[in-house]
Amino acid sequence: MKRIYVEEKWCLACRLCEYNCAFANSGKDDMVKALKGAKIHPRIRVEQAGGISFAVSCRHCRDPLCQRACISGALSLKDGQVHIDENKCVGCYTCIMVCPYGAIMPSEKGAVQKCDLCMQNHNGEPACVAGCPNRAIVYEEREDEPCAM
Amino acid sequence: MRYVIVGSSHAAVGCVEAIRERDPQGEIVLFSKEGHRPYSRPLISYYLQGKTDRERMLLRGGDFFERMNVRAHLGCAVAAIDAAGHYVLDETGEKTPYDKLLIATGSVPFVPPMEGLEKVQNKQGFLTLDDALELEGRLNPQSRVLIIGAGLIGMKCAEGIAHRVQQVDVVEMAPRVLPAVLDTEAAALVQARMEKENIRFHLGTSAERFDAAEALLKNGEKIPFDLLVLAVGVRPNTALLEQAGAAVQRGVQVDEGMRTTLKDVYAAGDVALSHDSTDDDKEKVLAILPNAYLQGRVAGLNMAGGQDRLPEVFPMNAGGFFDLHMISAGSTRGEEIRVEQETGLKKLYVRDDKLVGFLMLGDVERAGIYTALIRDKTPLHSIDFALIAKAPQLMAFSGQERARKLGGKAI
Numbered sequence: 001m002k003r004i005y006v007e008e009k010w011c012l013a014c015r016l017c018e019y020n021c022a023f024a025n026s027g028k029d030d031m032v033k034a035l036k037g038a039k040i041h042p043r044i045r046v047e048q049a050g051g052i053s054f055a056v057s058c059r060h061c062r063d064p065l066c067q068r069a070c071i072s073g074a075l076s077l078k079d080g081q082v083h084i085d086e087n088k089c090v091g092c093y094t095c096i097m098v099c100p101y102g103a104i105m106p107s108e109k110g111a112v113q114k115c116d117l118c119m120q121n122h123n124g125e126p127a128c129v130a131g132c133p134n135r136a137i138v139y140e141e142r143e144d145e146p147c148a149m
Numbered sequence: 150m151r152y153v154i155v156g157s158s159h160a161a162v163g164c165v166e167a168i169r170e171r172d173p174q175g176e177i178v179l180f181s182k183e184g185h186r187p188y189s190r191p192l193i194s195y196y197l198q199g200k201t202d203r204e205r206m207l208l209r210g211g212d213f214f215e216r217m218n219v220r221a222h223l224g225c226a227v228a229a230i231d232a233a234g235h236y237v238l239d240e241t242g243e244k245t246p247y248d249k250l251l252i253a254t255g256s257v258p259f260v261p262p263m264e265g266l267e268k269v270q271n272k273q274g275f276l277t278l279d280d281a282l283e284l285e286g287r288l289n290p291q292s293r294v295l296i297i298g299a300g301l302i303g304m305k306c307a308e309g310i311a312h313r314v315q316q317v318d319v320v321e322m323a324p325r326v327l328p329a330v331l332d333t334e335a336a337a338l339v340q341a342r343m344e345k346e347n348i349r350f351h352l353g354t355s356a357e358r359f360d361a362a363e364a365l366l367k368n369g370e371k372i373p374f375d376l377l378v379l380a381v382g383v384r385p386n387t388a389l390l391e392q393a394g395a396a397v398q399r400g401v402q403v404d405e406g407m408r409t410t411l412k413d414v415y416a417a418g419d420v421a422l423s424h425d426s427t428d429d430d431k432e433k434v435l436a437i438l439p440n441a442y443l444q445g446r447v448a449g450l451n452m453a454g455g456q457d458r459l460p461e462v463f464p465m466n467a468g469g470f471f472d473l474h475m476i477s478a479g480s481t482r483g484e485e486i487r488v489e490q491e492t493g494l495k496k497l498y499v500r501d502d503k504l505v506g507f508l509m510l511g512d513v514e515r516a517g518i519y520t521a522l523i524r525d526k527t528p529l530h531s532i533d534f535a536l537i538a539k540a541p542q543l544m545a546f547s548g549q550e551r552a553r554k555l556g557g558k559a560i
């Protein structure tokens with residue numbers, strides 16, 4: 001299955017991925033209207049310290065602890081991808097407790113949010129990948145599948 | 150192959166899904182005392198609070214049994230297991246033979262003897278959807294509700310009804326709320342948050358005796374009430390397995406593959422014992438949902454011919470009261486490291502160069518990075534502990550480890 005992988009040596013910490021993510025999931029069609037002056041809530045987050053930076057988003061683990069532990073059944077697995085049903089989620093944060101990557105986060109709506117590989121929005125392919133100027137984030141199939149345990 | 154499952158809650162759902170991953174054909178027969186399709190048990194308080202509804206509470210949607218091709222007998226309890234004969238006997242007297250059997254009967258409420266309890270008409274537990282519906286049917290905006298027990302269940306019940314009744318009183322024997330999960334400092338913060346919502350606490354005391362609509366506490370207080378909720382505690386529902394001759398010590402003894410001491414009989418969830426990896430692998434009942442699902446899953450994989458083992462388990466709780474979130478995991482036995490936060494509270498517990506536990510209140514973002522340190526028993530000298538203590542982050546790991554975590558590179 002195709003997943004998002006990050007190559008930290010190419011990451012410039014420009015945070016375009018965060019902006020592209022927030023825009024793709026804003027439901028708006030104008031980036032300026034969607035993001036200008038607003039506090040953004042992207043599902044991908046850049047960590048940066050000293051000269052090192054890299055982006056972190058849901059790994060879509062082969063054995064996803066978040067989905068196993070979800071108390072409400074809001075997290076599900078479809079064709080290997082981990083999806084969140086915001087309508088079912090009650091915001092108990094059990095998934096935040098168990099995700100070893102810290103890749104699920106509270107959203108503005110009370111439910112949690114996570115990367116869904118831009119499958120639910122209009123993008124159709126991950127916006128963070130498409131907009132990365134340095135190919136520090138790629139979307140491809142690799143042999144070693146991420147795993148939660 | 151015929152699989153029989155007793156129970157239809159979280160452990161049972163994990164088992165069904167796992168069996169179907171490995172065996173799309175085998176026959177699955179399921180019994181549940183409760184007449185409902187699998188629903189989320191912890192959501193009963195959210196239901197009362199209006200944060201979910203009957204439809205959304207269904208764990209896997211309404212058609213789960215059809216999709217999984219399960220013959221489900223809902224509202225039909227199993228009365229006995231005949232381990233030698235390889236069949237279960239249900240309450241209608243019907244025998245159902247099995248090749249592999251899972252017992253996922255969960256917890257039952259534990260009610261210590263209390264004087265005068267028989268005089269109280271409107272009393273109940275708070276464990277099942279039926280309990281929540283019963284409570285909902287009884288309460289009205291004028292109700293005064295008395296809850297005995299400030300453990301997770303009593304506290305969740307209080308939160309669920311606080312805005313629907315006139316008054317909620319909670320009595321707890323321990324000197325603080327959530328005594329099994331929180332320390333004194335954290336408990337005080339949660340208590341203060343709850344008190345803002347019309348909930349009163351009576352701590353370090355217990356009910357001396359009941360009258361029809363009044364409780365007399367050991368500390369002399371008298372609390373009038375219209376409804377009484379008993380949330381003192383739960384214990385593993387081991388009756389079936391005990392009677393069938395399985396090894397039971399409080400919970401049912403199981404091996405790493407969730408096999409009981411009876412041939413072809415498995416147990417999972419609140420009914421089973423676990424080994425707490427943060428407390429010298431001591432046998433405990435870890436009555437928490439992630440454990441129930443994972444155990445059910447491992448049981449299912451093995452019932453369908455696998456050789457799977459349960460991963461490391463330890464206590465963990467996520468949740469919160471109103472807008473105050475809390476996450477705790479592992480053990481507090483170890484050096485306590487208090488990390489100053491802008492808001493809330495954070496404490497880490499370190500023993501033998503390992504993180505063995507943590508408690509976060511308020512800001513809980515990325516807590517799972519800490520949980521993974523506990524699960525993986527990561528030697529703390531191999532990461533930048535000062536950095537990760539400040540905020541959970543992958544930056545604290547070596548570049549090589551990050552390449553494995555994020556880059557799909559084997560090391």
Ligand SMILES: Cc1cc2nc3c(=O)[nH]c(=O)nc-3n(C[C@H](O)[C@H](O)[C@H](O)COP(=O)(O)OP(=O)(O)OC[C@H]3O[C@@H](n4cnc5c(N)ncnc54)[C@H](O)[C@@H]3O)c2cc1C
Nearest residue numbers: 156157158159160182183191226227255256418419437438
């Ligand atoms: C109000 C509340 C809030 C909670 N909140 C949390 C939380 O936030 N996080 C967390 O981790 N955990 C929480 N828990 C605990 C969690 O719900 C349990 O750990 C979990 O439900 C255990 O699942 P289980 O499948 O082992 O058993 P249970 O959920 O107890 O289900 C037992 C099943 O067995 C069936 N059964 C019992 N006896 C028989 C019989 N003789 N014949 C046929 N069927 C039978 C019942 O009908 C039921 O389907 C909460 C519990 C409650 C009550």
